[in-house]
Amino acid sequence: MPDILRGGAILLAVLAVAALPLLADGYWLSIAVTIMMYTALSTSWALFSGPTHYIALSTGAFYGIGGYLVATGMSDFGTSFWTMMAIAPFVAALLAGAIGIATLRLSGVYFVIFTLGLAEMIRNLVSWVQNNFLGSKGLYVLTELEERHIYWMLLAVTLAVFLFGWRLGRSRMGFALRILGNDEEVARHVGIDTARTKVLLFMTTGFFAALVGAIVAPRYYYIEPNVVFSPELSFLVVIMALLGGTRRLYGPLLGVIPFTLLWEVVSASFPSATTMVLGLAFLLIVYLIPDGVTGLIGKLRKRSVP
């Protein structure tokens, strides 16, 4: 019975969220799109980095691949938005698989370092290819899509990420992942192929990040590699996910909403202070709320119920 109630409540909540573009437009709708985008990105980030403790800074790179493929496909090769949107996630997943195979066998530091410069490296490579072989510099993404369509598509992706995370938590692979996160040595001894598990899950974050990047591309109209391959995005996603907490599926959401609002205010009113805010956010998380908001709530609950 409570399961049905719970299901009903979730359904109602989803419908309410989906109805939002009917009520809000302009500024608030654009904030809602941003929140939806970061929710999809942070939740899918947390599915991999939460249990494995590998801090992936590759979100910006995959997001950029999604946006850039859509732009170059439409401007240079005349393909449709929908075709490119369908292709981009698979390209990113393949790249993530290759990166995973090269780095995830080794210690976590190597992986962090590799992903740290990834967005910038791909940006340099793409700009070089663009300038020398493809000729055209400006890439246009002109579609009929309005802000609210983008919002609904992102909502669908977010729901897919949640559904995937929920299924994962109940699957053999999710179980393997939890063991792996607690002790990789133990995981290996009970017969879990740790490298394969990590690589597969990393591929899903690449897939979703590129999908989000592709969907959001029409928001830019005009795309340059500098715009979509943003290292800053990778850090924002990490901060939001950790701020919310990665132990629960809904954790990142609790980080995304406040931080997106804060980030809007800071970048609008104090644009020169954005980097410092990023730094302070990292320090705040590490020193004061290492388990995120969800961890904090859990701790308070335990204290009030003796």
Add this chain to the structure above:
Amino acid sequence: MDVVISGLLLGGAYALVAMGLNLQYGVARIMNLANGEILILGGLAAFWAFVSFGLSPLLTLVIVAPLAFIGSWAMYKLLLRPLVRRAKTRGQLEVDSILATFGISFFLVGVMVSLRAEYFTYSFLATPVHLLGTTVAANRLVAALIAAAIGGALYLWLNRSRPGMAVRAVAVSPEAAGLVGINVDRVSAFAFALGGAVTALGGCLISTFVTLDASSGVLFTMKALIIVIMGGVGDIRGAIIAALILGLVETAVASIIDPGLTLVAAYAIFLAVLLFRPQGLFGQGNA
């Protein structure tokens, strides 16, 4: 020949920076991702002293070294040691120190942007010198020579002196070093501070021939990390050779193909190292 000479000169400066990072990661076991920002701070100091007081960057070195030493020491004691104490496992420390040093790195970039948002442009010893049949700028040559002198002194100190031996002992095994009466805590703090000082000196030197700005630190962090991994963590000799290789390859790619591809070249090297020699050029164990 042009490429070889200027590649080697660039590699010399990289080697110094990688040595600093190596001391921090190899001995104090802190992956310091704010390393590049310490470098830029050194460059900013050299720029500021030169523009405001007409002070030669070579004199600024003498002032920057103790300041960076104290600053890095305080950073270790106040911010990073609490994480070392809190961590239950090596993995936990790794994650915490990565996040904390990212925080420090962004914070420092923010501070430097508010101090100076433009490029640190100044001209010091920009005179041509003829060397082995090719022409290089005097500042590059001087920077590489000083880097070699500092690096050589550090190498001798680590390998020939008793305190240097204590540092190497902690690098090999903190537990065993503690058993033979080495104050591991103090040596770690010292190594971290020394690493910071060496990195800042590298920044001073690099600023004489590369135009830096407040946000270019992360690129140097990347390069130093690639060098340290390629040379093998804790291996000074390996780091020097790796730095020279990176300097050569970058210069070659920049002059033959396209200057925009230096990071791509660095990544190609990094990938090759990860695939074929993850334990470093001269390493034997498993990574």
